[in-house]
Amino acid sequence: xxxxxxxxxxxxxxxxxxxxxxxxxxxxxxIVKGAKQNNLKGVDAAFPLGGLICxxxxxxxxxSTLVNDILLKAARKHxxxxxxxxxxxxxxxxxxxxxxxxxVDQSPIGRTPRSNPATYTGVFDEIRNLFSQNKExxxxxxxxxRFSFNVPAKNGGGRCEACQGQGVKKIEMHFLPDxxxxxxxxxxxxxxxxxxxxxxxxxxxADVLAMTVEDACSFFEAHPKILRFAECLRDVGxxxxxxxxxxxxxxxxxxxxVKLATELGKGGGTKNNPGAYANCLYILDEPTTGLxxxxxxxxxxVLHRLVDAGNTVVVIEHNLDVVKSADxxxxxxxxxxxxxxxxxxxxxxxxxxxxxxxxxxxxxKPLLR
Numbered sequence: 001x002x003x004x005x006x007x008x009x010x011x012x013x014x015x016x017x018x019x020x021x022x023x024x025x026x027x028x029x030x031i032v033k034g035a036k037q038n039n040l041k042g043v044d045a046a047f048p049l050g051g052l053i054c055x056x057x058x059x060x061x062x063x064s065t066l067v068n069d070i071l072l073k074a075a076r077k078h079x080x081x082x083x084x085x086x087x088x089x090x091x092x093x094x095x096x097x098x099x100x101x102x103x104v105d106q107s108p109i110g111r112t113p114r115s116n117p118a119t120y121t122g123v124f125d126e127i128r129n130l131f132s133q134n135k136e137x138x139x140x141x142x143x144x145x146r147f148s149f150n151v152p153a154k155n156g157g158g159r160c161e162a163c164q165g166q167g168v169k170k171i172e173m174h175f176l177p178d179x180x181x182x183x184x185x186x187x188x189x190x191x192x193x194x195x196x197x198x199x200x201x202x203x204x205x206a207d208v209l210a211m212t213v214e215d216a217c218s219f220f221e222a223h224p225k226i227l228r229f230a231e232c233l234r235d236v237g238x239x240x241x242x243x244x245x246x247x248x249x250x251x252x253x254x255x256x257x258v259k260l261a262t263e264l265g266k267g268g269g270t271k272n273n274p275g276a277y278a279n280c281l282y283i284l285d286e287p288t289t290g291l292x293x294x295x296x297x298x299x300x301x302v303l304h305r306l307v308d309a310g311n312t313v314v315v316i317e318h319n320l321d322v323v324k325s326a327d328x329x330x331x332x333x334x335x336x337x338x339x340x341x342x343x344x345x346x347x348x349x350x351x352x353x354x355x356x357x358x359x360x361x362x363x364x365k366p367l368l369r
Contacts, residue, residue, distance in 0.1 A: 008293035015297045015321035017368065021348055022307070022327045024048035030071070030094040030281070030312075037087025038065045039341035046346070047071065049097055051327035052307050053314045056360045057344075060336025063316045064285065071314070072283050075101035098312070100280040104259045104287070106252030113166050113180065113246035114150060118209060121262045123229040123243070124148075130223065131205055137198045147198075147205045149190040158195030160186035168246075180248075190244075209244025216243055232261040235305075237298040253290050260302055278310030288319040300325050323360070324349055324367045331358045 007013040026046040036042045040062045047053055055063045069087035076082035078095040086092075109120045118124035128144040131137060137146070143156060149165030151157025159165030163183035167190040171179045182188040189196060189206040196204040201219070203211075211219060213233045220226040233239070236257040241250070250258065263282070284303075288296050300322055303313050307327075317323055329352045331345040345355035352358060353365040 004294050005292070013293070015293070015300060015325065018304070018325055022051045024051040024327055028094075028097070030075075030092065030097070032066065032070055032074070032089055032092050034090030035066055035070050035087070036089065037069055038062065039337060040065055040087075041341040043341070043343050045071075045330055045343060047312070047314055047330070048328050049094075049312045050307065050310070051312065052303055052325065053312070053328045053330065054323045054326040055314065055316045055330045055332070056318070056323055057332035057340065058336050058359055061332040061334075061340035063332055066330075066332065067283060067314060067316055068285060072101065072103055075281060098279055098281045101283065102263065102280055103283045104256055104263070105285060106256045106287075106289075108247050108252075109250065109255050109258055110247035113168055113248055115247040116209070116244045117213075117233060117238070117241060117250075117258050117261075118243040120247070120258055121229045121233070121265060123226050123265075126223070126225050127205070127208055127243075130226075131198055131200055134198055134200055140194075140198070142195075142198060146195060147191075153192070158191050160190055160192050162186065163190070165190050206244075210242055212240055212242055214239040229261065229265040232264040233258070235264070235298065236261045236302050237295045251290070253287075253295075256284075256287055257299070257302075260299075260306075264302065264305060280306075280311045282306055282311060282313045283315075284313070285316045286318065287315065288317065288322060293321070296321050320363060320367055324364060329360070331355070331360045333357065333359060 025048055029046040029048045032045045034042050035045060045066055055067055057063050065087055070089050073084045073086035074092040075095055076084060077086060079101055109115055128147040131147045132142055132144045145151045145156050146158040148157055149159045151159065153161055160183060162185035163169050167183055167188040168180040169183055171181060173179055191206055196206055213230055216230040217227065217234055220230060238254060238257055287299060291299065296319060306313050315322065323329065326349060328347065329349055330343060331352055333340050333342065333344045334357045344357040345352045349364060349368060353361045353368060355361045
C-alpha cells in the first residue's frame with residue numbers, strides 16, 4: 001500500500017494530462033526544410049516556438065537525425081559559429097527568433113571527484129561567501145577562497161594537501177579502472193583542521209557539502225540564492241543526493257537532472273518564474289530513460305516550467321506520459337530504416353491520434369480520454 005510503483009501500476013497515481021495545451025502553431029516556428037540526412041526523405045519539419053515539442057516514432061525512423069544532426073547543429077552554427085556540419089538539408093528558417101540553444105544530455109557534469117552538484121550549479125560560490133562572512137573567519141582573515149577545495153594552501157586555500165582537496169586518493173590500476181580510497185589525513189572531509197573550525201549555524205563547510213538537497217532546503221531557507229538552487233534540485237527529483245556528491249558517483253540520468261536544475265535556477269525568465277533564461281531552445285534526447293514513474297512526473301513538470309519561462313523545449317521521447325503532456329508532436333515513420341524517414345503526423349496530441357499511418361497514434365489515443 002505504501003509502494004509508489006504499486007500506485008502507478010494500479011492506476012491510483014498517474015501523470016495527469018495538462019488542463020490545457022499552449023496555443024502554438026507553425027506560423028511562429030523554426031522550420032527545417034528538405035532534411036535528407038540518412039533515411040530522411042527530404043522532409044520539412046516545423047518546431048513551433050513557445051511549447052513542449054515531442055519528436056516520436058519507432059526506432060530508426062529518423063528522430064535523432066532530424067533533431068540532433070540537423071536542428072541542433074544548425075542552431076549551434078547560427079548562434080555560436082560552431083564548426084560542426086549539420087546533416088544534409090536545404091535550410092533552416094527562424095533561428096533568429098532564439099537567443100541560445102542548450103543540449104541537456106546525460107554526459108557527466110565532470111570527470112573527477114572535484115566536480116559536484118554544488119560546484120556545477122554555482123551555489124558553492126554563495127556557500128563559500130557565507131562562510132567567509134562568519135565572525136571567526138573574519139578574525140582569521142579567511143577569504144572565500146579559503147573554503148574552496150581547489151585552492152592550494154600556498155594561495156590562501158584551506159584544502160587538505162594530502163589529497164589536494166579531493167577527499168579521496170586515486171590508485172591507478174593496470175588494465176583496470178582507477179580505484180579511489182578515502183584520504184586518511186582528512187578522513188574524506190577535503191579540508192584541513194583549521195578551515196573546519198569555522199562553522200555556520202554549527203556546521204562546517206564539509207558538513208554542508210555532506211548535506212542532502214532536502215536538508216539544504218531547510219538549512220538555507222534564509223538565503224534565497226542558495227535556497228533557489230536547492231529547491232530546483234529537489235524539484236527535479238534529486239532531494240536524496242548530497243551537495244558535494246562527486247560527479248563520478250552520479251548516473252547519467254542524475255547528471256542530466258542536475259543540468260536541468262541549473263537551468264531552472266539561473267536568473268532571468270518571467271515574473272512568475274524567475275528561475276530560468278528566456279527565449280532558449282532546449283534539446284533533450286530520451287531524458288526519461290531509466291526513470292521511475294514518479295521521476296517522470298517530476299521531470300515533465302520541470303520541462304513545462306522551462307516553457308513557462310518563455311523557452312522552447314524539444315524532446316525525443318518514447319515515454320507516453322511525456323508525449324501525452326506535449327503541446328505539439330512530430331511523429332516520424334511509418335517504420336524504421338528505409339521504410340521510415342517521413343513525417344507521418346504533426347500537431348497537438350489530439351490531432352496525432354487521427355492519423356492512420358502513425359503507430360504512436362494507436363497507443364496515445366486511450367491516454368487522452
